[in-house]
Amino acid sequence: MSILTPRRFAAVLGTGIALLAAAIVASLALGPSGLAPGDALRVLVGGGGPAERDIVLAVRLPRVVLAALVGASLSVAGTLFQALLRNPLADPFVLGVSGGAALGGISVLGLGASFGIGALWVPPAAFAGALVTTLLLFAVAGARGRLSSTSLLLTGVVFNAVASAAIVFIASLSGLVEGTGIFLWLIGSLSSARLELAGAVAIFLALGLACALPLSRGLDLLALGEETAAQLGVDVGLVQRLLLVATSLMVGAAVAVSGLIGFVGLIIPHLLRLVLGPGHRLLVPSAALGGAAFLLVCDTAARVLLPGRELPVGAVTALAGGPLFLVLLRREQLRGGSR
Numbered sequence: 583m584s585i586l587t588p589r590r591f592a593a594v595l596g597t598g599i600a601l602l603a604a605a606i607v608a609s610l611a612l613g614p615s616g617l618a619p620g621d622a623l624r625v626l627v628g629g630g631g632p633a634e635r636d637i638v639l640a641v642r643l644p645r646v647v648l649a650a651l652v653g654a655s656l657s658v659a660g661t662l663f664q665a666l667l668r669n670p671l672a673d674p675f676v677l678g679v680s681g682g683a684a685l686g687g688i689s690v691l692g693l694g695a696s697f698g699i700g701a702l703w704v705p706p707a708a709f710a711g712a713l714v715t716t717l718l719l720f721a722v723a724g725a726r727g728r729l730s731s732t733s734l735l736l737t738g739v740v741f742n743a744v745a746s747a748a749i750v751f752i753a754s755l756s757g758l759v760e761g762t763g764i765f766l767w768l769i770g771s772l773s774s775a776r777l778e779l780a781g782a783v784a785i786f787l788a789l790g791l792a793c794a795l796p797l798s799r800g801l802d803l804l805a806l807g808e809e810t811a812a813q814l815g816v817d818v819g820l821v822q823r824l825l826l827v828a829t830s831l832m833v834g835a836a837v838a839v840s841g842l843i844g845f846v847g848l849i850i851p852h853l854l855r856l857v858l859g860p861g862h863r864l865l866v867p868s869a870a871l872g873g874a875a876f877l878l879v880c881d882t883a884a885r886v887l888l889p890g891r892e893l894p895v896g897a898v899t900a901l902a903g904g905p906l907f908l909v910l911l912r913r914e915q916l917r918g919g920s921r
Contacts, residue, residue: 586864594864598871602650605878609646610638612886645775649881649895650874651783652772652840655790655832656680657873660847661854661866662794662829665801666822669734670852671910674833675844677734678741679715683830683837684767685745685752686711692756705782709834715741716826735911770843770896772881779839786835787870793828794866797821801862843896845903846873852910 610626611619617637624630625638656674663672663679674680686707690699722737746768766773794801800821803811808818836843850872851865858864877895880902884893 586861591864594858594868595871598868598875602871602875602878605875605882606646606650609649609878609882610642612882613637613642614885614890614892615641644777644780645772645881646878647777647780648775648783648839649772649877651780651787652836652843653846653873653875653877654870655783655787655836655873656843656846657850657869657876658787658790658794658847658866659829659832659836660873661851661862661869662801662825663847664851664855665804665862666825666829667734668805668807670855671735671848671907673845673848674712674829675742675842675846676848676907677716677719677738678745679712679719679829679833680837680842680844681742681745681749682715682718683708683712683834684842685748686714686834687838688749688752688767692752705786705835705838708838709786709830712834712837713826713830715745716830766894767841769894770841770899771894772840773892775839783835783839786831790828790832791866791870793824793831795863797824798861798863798866801825801866802860805860841896843877843899845899845907846877848910849899849903849906850876852906 607623607626611622613622615637617634621630621634622638622642625634630638659679660673663674663677664670666672674683686709687704689711690703690707694703719734719737719741722733749768800811800816803814803816804818804821806814811821812818851869854865854868854872858868877899880898881895884895884898887893
């Protein structure tokens with residue numbers, strides 16, 4: 583493992599920031615409107631007419647900010663799940679945590695009016711859904727004291743199926759199935775981006791990072807096993823509880839504003855771990871930058887691939903992440919068979 587010097591830390595994060603900046607500029611410059619990329623870029627330096635400024639600043643900018651924050655949240659959550667469960671296949675979407683968050687949010691949207699609860703309660707409800715699902719995941723998959731890959735994946739499949747069925751039932755009961763809103767929620771979309779939504783996600787992301795970053799050493803030691811980490815001075819129970827809160831905060835906020843966007847928390851942490859190594863002091867902030875850039879690229883592709891139409895960004899991330907998930911699953915099976 584490479585030693586994390588201040589110079590290496592600055593170089594890696596500087597590269598991540600540069601890639602994120604490039605993704606932001608490209609996402610602001612490209613879109614389905616007739617605005618040429620050059621005209622869009624002129625708006626960024628203070629030029630352009632009123633129409634161009636409206637397209638770039640009022641339409642594209644909120645979506646770009648929201649995509650970056652959602653991508654960062656899902657990627658960091660995936661990094662924490664993989665460390666907490668010591669499993670490279672762990673991801674909020676695959677494990678059903680995103681589904682639990684979506685169920686919490688849709689419950690408020692569909693049934694909240696009957697109890698005098700408004701849309702402001704969607705993020706807290708999504709957070710609660712993510713937290714409850716995570717606790718159930720530990721309880722069911724770790725019933726024998728060991729979290730195996732097979733148990734986690736099977737439990738995640740069941741949780742996702744139950745959550746999807748419950749979402750459709752609640753949406754049907756409350757009349758939310760009219761139109762395409764429920765479809766976009768289930769597959770993930772950023773089409774309704776607003777800056778106030780981005781602000782809420784930013785707060786939850788900051789809280790999640792504030793929980794996770796101080797625990798970098800504990801995350802590294804947890805990779806050696808809970809008993810070894812405890813012998814080396816890690817309060818395993820405290821670290822696990824704080825990580826559960828951190829992941830639930832970020833997943834709940836992300837799902838509340840974008841629906842079920844999958845595989846961001848699987849692809850980015852895994853690739854970064856291969857390149858940077860397992861040290862979480864560098865891996866966590868790098869995952870935030872990488873996840874933000876990745877979802878920006880996917881959302882830009884979703885907006886421009888089909889002329890006159892827009893793909894749900896969740897479909898793009900699934901097309902990118904599905905094959906990689908199968909590769910990782912096969913690799914885990916081969917590793918398990920060789921033991």
